[in-house]
Amino acid sequence: MAKLPTPDELSKINYKPPEKRWVNTPAEFKDGFWCFGTRPKYLQAVDMPNPREWKPIEDDWKLPENWKEIFLEGFAERLKKYRSFRLFMDICVRCGACADKCHFFLGTGDPKNMPVLRAELLRSVYRNYFTTSGKLLGKLAGAREITFDVLRELWYYAFQCTECRRCSVFCPYGIDTAEITIICRELLNLLGLNTDWTMGPxxxxxxxxxxxxxxxxxxxxxxxxxxxxxxxxxxxxxxxxxxxxxxxxxxxxxxxxxxxxxxxxxxxxxxxxxxxxxxxxxxxxxxxxxxxxxxxxxxxxxxxxxxxxxxxxxxxxxxxxxxxxxxxxxxxxxxxxxxxxxxxxxxxxxxxxxxxxxxxxxxxxxxxxxxxxxxxxxxxxxxxxxxxxxxxxxxxxxxxxxxxxxxxxxxxxxxxxxxxxxxxxxxxxxxxxxxxxxxxxxxxxxxxxxxxxxxxxxxxxxxxxxxxxxxxxxxxxxxxxxxxxxxxxxxxxxxxxxxxxxxxxxxxxxxxxxxxxxxxxxxxxxxxxxxxxxxxxx
Amino acid sequence: MGALFSFVMVILLVLLAYAGIKAANLQIFFGVVIPYAAILTFLLGFVYRMLKWSTSPVPFRIPTTCGQQKSLPWVKQNKIENPSTALGATVRMILEVFLFRSLFRNTKAELRDGRLGYGSSKWLWLGSLAFHVSFFTISFRHLRLFLQPVPSPVHFVETLDGFLQIGAPTFLITGSILLLAALFLLLRRFLLPTIRYISLPADYFPLFLIIAIASTGILMRYFLKIDVVSVKELTMGLVSLNPMIPEKIDVIFYIHLFLISVLLAYFPFSKLMHMGGVFLSPTRNLSNNNRMVRHINPWNYPVKARTYEEYEDEFREKMKNAGIPVEKE
Structure with missing residues (x-):
């Protein structure tokens, strides 16, 4: 297990984001930040899909062949089922009011822990496959394809959100990151990507x-x-x-x-x-x-x-x-x-x-x-x-x-x-x-x-x-x-x-x-x- | 990058309209065809987006509760921030839509010597409110170009807007407020590192566009002093579906009109749809009365769950030995 830094070390937090744009910065899995992947027996016990041994830190997550299809079909289904999800994919204006309201951003300084950006990780995928502007303009419209790197990033940050809703109190449209994280985790679960600590219980x-x-x-x-x-x-x-x-x-x-x-x-x-x-x-x-x-x-x-x-x-x-x-x-x-x-x-x-x-x-x-x-x-x-x-x-x-x-x-x-x-x-x-x-x-x-x-x-x-x-x-x-x-x-x-x-x-x-x-x-x-x-x- | 791209796009739009009028004499195209197409795109697009959102159901009642719930009679409920009635939720929505209640809460976190502090931070609230209120007022004032006779509320708002009573034509304050507020919102995106980091071309483009619209408007009214009578002839022609192009209209007007048309056509495809979307936000527009009224999920479907019988079958002996009652001996 990773060694825990001292409180003094930990409380020196830099809130200034890096120069390099976030879309070009794949998630770096830091020790002490992520949970172990779930063991197959837990998924089997409750009939959840794609049980297998896998390790988040490894490059091969042993994903099913058609994982992109599963992910995108699940995405489309949930857009139809949840008004909250569809709306929250669309109406954010990126005003940034939520940014310093998240305890994970305040504690890590990681810009992808700003609620707005945590949601953008998923929104960028949404735009690419489910909006006209994203389909036509691609990157210019802030759209990106779902790749393995993007999936890793979604996983890493979906489990750095506690669904606490503090950001939603400050959002002028009531955008609730909890709703987005909940659905993001559902999509990951379609691929058997949960944590051991959650699936065991x-x-x-x-x-x-x-x-x-x-x-x-x-x-x-x-x-x-x-x-x-x-x-x-x-x-x-x-x-x-x-x-x-x-x-x-x-x-x-x-x-x-x-x-x-x-x-x-x-x-x-x-x-x-x-x-x-x-x-x-x-x-x-x-x-x-x-x-x-x-x-x-x-x-x-x-x-x-x-x-x-x-x-x-x-x-x-x-x-x-x-x-x-x-x-x-x-x-x-x-x-x-x-x-x-x-x-x-x-x-x-x-x-x-x-x-x-x-x-x-x-x-x-x-x-x-x-x-x-x-x-x-x-x-x-x-x-x-x-x-x-x-x-x-x-x-x-x-x-x-x-x-x-x-x-x-x-x-x-x-x-x-x-x-x-x-x-x-x-x-x-x-x-x-x-x-x-x-x-x-x-x-x-x-x-x-x-x-x-x-x-x-x-x-x-x-x-x-x-x-x-x-x-x-x-x-x-x-x-x-x-x-x-x-x-x-x-x-x-x-x-x-x-x-x-x-x-x-x-x-x-x-x-x-x-x-x-x-x-x-x-x-x-x-x-x-x-x-x-x-x-x-x- | 996103900012530069958006800026260049808006400049190109301005040049396009300028060239279209000056070089190609496309008055009918820019004065009639484009505005009609834009307004049609706006209306159809707006309705389509609203319908699209509405077709996704609200399976669960999930208001974000920002105050004391309704519970025991002697506990004072916060009837607006944690509404339990439709009236409460309506008041909450009104405060949200017209006064930006949630933004008003905004704080700024600061870390000093390992201590986090939270200061009140109302600038974003003030800037946004100034932006939206002035935008709305200006749009309302523009009704004078589309209605004959001009209704008294429009006159009234215009008089109010010109309360400073300086200049000729009278200086209307909302135009300047809109320009300043938009510049403020733009500067935030340039200067605050976190905001710059999250900003997309889709955030800069509408700001540059609106700045250009406001600038051309101010230019027309106070500096180039274009012929308003001719403009009204054109706009009334559009409204009466009897379009005509008067002679004496300066090119600046066509630029202004073209930029507005672009904004209208762009609106339904963009984040600007937050204007309609905010009304549908389930964390704000629902009352927290779950424990009083069952919420129905239209796609609720039965699931296979573990039953007590299965549970007892697995643990019956252990339960009996521990003296826990069972259904089947």
């Missing part, structure tokens, strides 16, 4: 229902070990149920919350909350994954992986769905789920059994975000909270791209944090809410071999955290996304050591005073509560 998810490939009994034992930890910390024994028919609520969260800290602490927070409320809910071992790496592969794959959500809700005869803290899971649910697999007439409009609040705004999708659910509980004074247990933390909140720009959840998590923590500070305004910066590892880029790219892509986010770390002593970066919890940790260790990462419901679990609990001496991380430790040392 997809194949797992198809078979077991979750990205990690956890089988049903393993899911149960993992959750039971969390139950033990909760008992050690609070003295309260929680009894979650699995695949139980007739429960009121089906709870679905990303599998990242089941495996590896700090996600597991978030999961403990959910379970403590549900126990305290006496919530009639069940886990499904098949729908134990809200995340959907299919989204980073193709629309069809995402749809296949999302099938289990409503299918399990129907089989288990629940009334509604409660969704955990996850970014792209909620983007998929908000933008696609019901269009794919609706209508949802077998479910009911969600009603909080504790507060009686009817969640009218989700009367059709019938899924409630846990931040909305908990914010409602707090607003109605239904939780006994002791925020001072989080006093050792100075918290800031990272808006996840997907819930920010694909949904608009801003106030709910903040309301929770303000009630469970005494020290909450915002990052600078150009880096939060709809202008939030990506963790740099979204859309299936959180692999190990592209660590330099991830640290560079996360640079603007880390930079904002560093600012509040310096000014307010921030030591905890809260968020509502499982990929954030996994990706921000190494990012903080690299750029802002001393800042930990947590889900919002870990903070809730810490502050929640449960009926009959013993005096807490540790946090959910089983670390001594600082003031308790201080007292004992007296």
């Amino acid at each position: 997809v194949a797992n998810c198809y078979r077991t229902g979750n990205h990690l490939g956890l089988e049903p009994h393993t899911i149960k034992s993992i959750i039971e070990s969390m139950v033990e930890d909760i008992e050690t910390i609070t003295g309260i024994k929680i009894e979650p149920t699995f695949n139980r028919k007739g429960a009121e609520i089906l709870f679905i969260t990303p599998s990242g919350d089941l495996f590896g800290d700090p996600g597991t602490y978030t999961c403990m927070g959910y379970m403590m909350l549900f126990h305290e409320l006496g919530l009639n809910y069940t886990w499904s071992t098949l729908a134990a994954e809200g995340g959907n790496f299919g989204l980073f592969t193709s629309n069809e794959m995402a749809k296949k992986l999302a099938y289990k959500i409503y299918a399990e809700a129907k089989r288990l005869k629940v009334k509604w769905i409660l969704g955990g803290e996850c970014g792209h899971m909620w983007r998929v649910w908000n933008q696609y789920l019901e269009t794919w697999h609706g209508p949802t007439d077998f479910l009911e409009t969600p009603v909080s059994p504790i507060t009686g609040t009817k969640f009218d705004y989700t009367s059709s999708l019938k899924a409630v975000h846990i931040a909305e659910f908990t914010a409602d509980l707090i607003k109605h004074g239904k939780l006994n909270l002791n925020p001072s247990r989080n006093d050792y933390l100075k918290v800031t909140f990272h808006d996840s791209c997907n819930t920010a720009r694909g949904m608009g959840i801003f106030e709910e998590p903040r309301h929770i944090i303000r009630n469970v923590c005494n020290h909450f500070y915002e990052m600078p305004e150009n880096t939060i809410r709809e202008q939030t910066f990506c963790c740099g590892s979204g859309s299936g880029l959180n692999a190990g071999e592209n660590m330099e790219l991830r640290m560079r892509g996360g640079f603007p986010r880390a930079n904002a955290v560093k600012h509040v770390h310096k000014h307010y002593g921030i030591n905890m970066l809260a968020n509502i996304c499982a990929i954030d919890r996994a990706a921000l940790k190494p990012l903080m260790d690299y750029w802002v050591p001393g800042v930990e990462v947590c889900g919002v419901h870990e903070l809730v679990g810490n502050a929640l005073v449960m009926k009959g609990e013993k005096e807490r001496t540790t946090t959910l991380r089983s670390e001594p509560l600082p003031e308790k430790e201080a007292k004992e040392n007296v």
